[in-house]
Amino acid sequence: MNAIAPRISSSVVSMLPSAEELDRALRDASPAEIIAAALKAVGRDKLALVSSFGTESATLLKVMADVDPAIPVIFLDTGWLFEETLAYRDTLIATMGLKDVRSIRPAEETLSREDPDRDLWFSDPDACCRIRKVEPLARALKPFDAWLNGRKRFQGNARTDIPVVETDGARLKFNPFANVSREDLEAIFVRAKLPRHPLVASGFLSVGCMPCTSRTSAGEDERAGRWRGRAKTECGIHTMKTS
Secondary structure (H helix, E strand, C coil), rough: CCCCCCCCCCCCCCHHHHHHHHHHHHHCCCCCHHHHHHHHHHHHHHHHEEECCCCCCCHHHHHHHHHHCCCCCEEEEEEECHHHHHHHHHHHHHHHHHEEEECCCCCCHHHHHHHCCCCCHHHHHHHHHHHHHHHHHHHHCCCCEECCCCCHHCCHHCCCCCCEECCCCEEECCCCCCCCCCCHHHHHHHHHCCCCCCCHHHHCCCCCHHHHHHCCCCCCCCCCEECCCCCCCCCCCCCCCCC
16 A cells, blocks of 8 residues: 655644545555654654564564664663563664664653652552653653554554554654554464564563563563553553643
């Protein structure tokens, strides 16, 4: 499918293609076609990919790199990540030749004020995610008109009905993998011979911050190990509205 929006260089939101228009045009497109459409719609300088460098991240990064390895990649280094995730980030950067990976950390002033004892993850995980992920991402996205992420409908919960293109309030938000299956992801891993996240072999099917990530058992949902025992299923970066 080659339904690709015309290039629009202005950062004025009203001049961007509408999310509804793009979603209709791209709902059956391949991940690579969706990324190419996003790139053509806003240009490389106004498009970012947000990646956790988690257990499935290599697949989206690989598809992006095949389209344009210089698209900026935003990585939220929360201060609570596994060392294995940081090492995996460096491995994927080298393996795929990613040109512009930006590691974004929380504001030290905010951490000192709101989480001086580093125990906010336990008492108020939503607040912890806000200061370590949501606010830093909002800051990192300021220069961009659109962003790409790796959510899939098969992950369930709030992700079951995600469109291919939506808005987060101020920006276009592309979900290139909305339609992919687990089998599709595995095929990308195998075909491209991508390295796996080091923690997968230890039973971690979805990896976030250390205090809020646990192993999953056979038969559990792949995200069951995130915020285990709590009603929380999302960190907040996919429910935020930006300006």
